[in-house]
Amino acid sequence: MIFAGIDVGSLTAKAVLLRDGRVIAWHVEPVQATPAQSAGRVLEAALAKARVRRADLARVCATGYGRHELPFADLERSEISCHGLGTFTSNPAVRSVIDIGGQDCKVVVLDAAGLVDDFAMNDKCAAGTGRTLELLARTLGLPLGELGPRALRSRRALPVSNKCSIFMELDVMQWMHQGRRVEDIARGITASVARRVAALAGKVTLRPGVCISGGVSKNAAVVRELEAALGVRFVPLSHDPQVMGALGAACFARLEHGRARQEDRRVQEAGDPSEPMAAGPADAAPACPGCTGGSP
Amino acid sequence: MITAGVDLGTRYVKVCVVKDGRILGADVRELAGEFRSVVRASERAALEQAGLFGFQVRKKAVTGFGAAAAGRALSRSGRILDEAACAARAVATLVPGARTVIDGGALFVRSAALSPEGHVLDRAVTEKCAAGSGRFLEMIASSLCVPLEEVSDVAAAAARPYRMSNSCAVFAESEVVSRVNQGVPGPELLAGILVAIAEKALTLANRSETGPPVVVVGGLGHIPAFTRTLGEVLGHQVSVIPMDPQLAAAYGAALLAGQGAAERVSGRAGRGP
Numbered sequence: 001m002i003f004a005g006i007d008v009g010s011l012t013a014k015a016v017l018l019r020d021g022r023v024i025a026w027h028v029e030p031v032q033a034t035p036a037q038s039a040g041r042v043l044e045a046a047l048a049k050a051r052v053r054r055a056d057l058a059r060v061c062a063t064g065y066g067r068h069e070l071p072f073a074d075l076e077r078s079e080i081s082c083h084g085l086g087t088f089t090s091n092p093a094v095r096s097v098i099d100i101g102g103q104d105c106k107v108v109v110l111d112a113a114g115l116v117d118d119f120a121m122n123d124k125c126a127a128g129t130g131r132t133l134e135l136l137a138r139t140l141g142l143p144l145g146e147l148g149p150r151a152l153r154s155r156r157a158l159p160v161s162n163k164c165s166i167f168m169e170l171d172v173m174q175w176m177h178q179g180r181r182v183e184d185i186a187r188g189i190t191a192s193v194a195r196r197v198a199a200l201a202g203k204v205t206l207r208p209g210v211c212i213s214g215g216v217s218k219n220a221a222v223v224r225e226l227e228a229a230l231g232v233r234f235v236p237l238s239h240d241p242q243v244m245g246a247l248g249a250a251c252f253a254r255l256e257h258g259r260a261r262q263e264d265r266r267v268q269e270a271g272d273p274s275e276p277m278a279a280g281p282a283d284a285a286p287a288c289p290g291c292t293g294g295s296p
Numbered sequence: 297m298i299t300a301g302v303d304l305g306t307r308y309v310k311v312c313v314v315k316d317g318r319i320l321g322a323d324v325r326e327l328a329g330e331f332r333s334v335v336r337a338s339e340r341a342a343l344e345q346a347g348l349f350g351f352q353v354r355k356k357a358v359t360g361f362g363a364a365a366a367g368r369a370l371s372r373s374g375r376i377l378d379e380a381a382c383a384a385r386a387v388a389t390l391v392p393g394a395r396t397v398i399d400g401g402a403l404f405v406r407s408a409a410l411s412p413e414g415h416v417l418d419r420a421v422t423e424k425c426a427a428g429s430g431r432f433l434e435m436i437a438s439s440l441c442v443p444l445e446e447v448s449d450v451a452a453a454a455a456r457p458y459r460m461s462n463s464c465a466v467f468a469e470s471e472v473v474s475r476v477n478q479g480v481p482g483p484e485l486l487a488g489i490l491v492a493i494a495e496k497a498l499t500l501a502n503r504s505e506t507g508p509p510v511v512v513v514g515g516l517g518h519i520p521a522f523t524r525t526l527g528e529v530l531g532h533q534v535s536v537i538p539m540d541p542q543l544a545a546a547y548g549a550a551l552l553a554g555q556g557a558a559e560r561v562s563g564r565a566g567r568g569p
Contacts (some may be wrong), residue, residue, distance in 0.1 A: 125425060171404055
């Protein structure tokens with residue numbers, strides 16, 4: 001039985017396919033004009049990688065910024081829940097998640113079942129997100145992937161504001177005008193982003209077993225600064241940290257499927273269709289294995 | 297007496313060479329590359345336009361975000377003056393009786409309340425973020441593929457402004473992109489951004505006792521639709537300073553450079569309410 005999770009973020013779309021609780025394929029690509037287009041493309045790509053057809057999917061769960069606009073999703077879950085369950089699935093030791101995505105940054109605290117206990121999220125300001133790094137890497141004239149490695153080569157971070165991405169850009173430009181080393185400016189940027197995220201993490205009580213997910217977790221300098229700022233070592237994840245939301249969504253699709261089947265069974269065992277409980281399972285029944293995925 | 301004012305902003309450097317209140321030469325150029333050489337080139341261009349040599353400038357003053365850095369870097373750079381005081385002096389000279397100055401710059405938006413004599417009574421400036429700045433408008437306009445010069449014409453075509461739900465420049469940019477994809481017309485989005493910027497200026501103006509007449513200076517003064525929107529939001533008559541609004545602070549600095557200490561004091565640190 002195959003389940004799909006799709007996470008349409010602000011900058012990239014991700015899809016994960018799950019068979020028997022194991023990841024069989026995943027795919028990440030930049031977003032298209034509409035969330036439905038992005039989701040369609042990324043799902044097709046993941047299906048192609050796994051060599052399975054859309055009709056083989058038992059259930060599809062959507063999450064992320066564009067989740068309300070996907071016609072082929074059977075269910076939706078919030079990014080918070082999905083990042084929680086995704087990281088927990090990837091490493092059951094996880095109890096706190098720091099997710100830094102393209103335009104958002106969230107800190108999620110989990111219970112022993114991988115479900116959300118508490119969270120904090122940036123909502124008014126984009127400072128301390130992937131977009132900040134993208135903007136500032138461009139200002140520095142570096143490809144995004146170079147920013148982390150160059151920052152790691154610096155021994156002294158130049159001070160960069162952490163109030164607003166645009167103000168940060170100004171600070172960076174001033175250091176550049178003064179002819180400072182690109183490495184030191186890059187380190188200033190990554191330290192500034194880390195400070196910002198650490199401040200957000202201060203709003204909740206982190207539980208031991210902290211991991212980092214989202215695209216920004218691929219920036220080794222931000223990860224190092226953040227570990228120092230929080231005084232923790234991040235626990236590793238067994239999958240690409242960028243697809244945790246999609247993985248969590250696929251897990252929710254699987255859970256939902258199991259729940260619906262259980263209720264089906266209960267109804268069959270009870271053998272009484274006039275029972276008031278029957279309304280729910282009857283609704284869920286058409287989405288059972290073999291007949292889903294194609295309904296627009 | 298010939299004086300010069302240099303306004304080293306966040307995006308542009310502006311230089312004004314003034315004699316007896318009249319502008320003899322001026323220059324505006326983008327701060328790209330090493331800033332000292334840009335400032336020097338800009339000064340040279342303004343002097344050339346005035347038909348003067350550097351030694352003929354008797355007094356010079358520097359203002360703007362980069363003034364402190366420039367003061368250290370440039371020899372004989374003259375006094376460093378407060379931006380609000382410079383803008384206020386320019387406004388008081390050209391629009392006697394003005395009581396409020398709104399300075400829409402690249403990164404900062406400032407509001408200043410003036411006394412009937414044109415001294416700064418109180419002022420407020422955006423500190424935490426670039427929402428409502430010229431850079432914000434620039435980002436949104438470029439994501440809509442509208443050149444800044446055409447913003448006014450395009451916004452004028454809007455049936456009604458679209459209300460943005462984000463004030464962060466980065467969030468607003470992605471909000472604009474998704475609304476475009478949903479089919480919201482560009483003019484309505486642009487008109488909505490102008491409302492958002494005007495409301496930011498209103499918030500600042502409300503921090504001190506400001507009243508009409510209101511005069512706009514700074515780069516945003518180049519956008520007539522902004523001035524119009526600001527008038528609607530403030531509920532007052534709003535005009536643009538009758539000169540290149542981007543040069544206003546440099547002009548004010550040149551005027552103040554030629555004056556004594558009394559004016560300098562009026563431009564010192566503002567009080568909070």
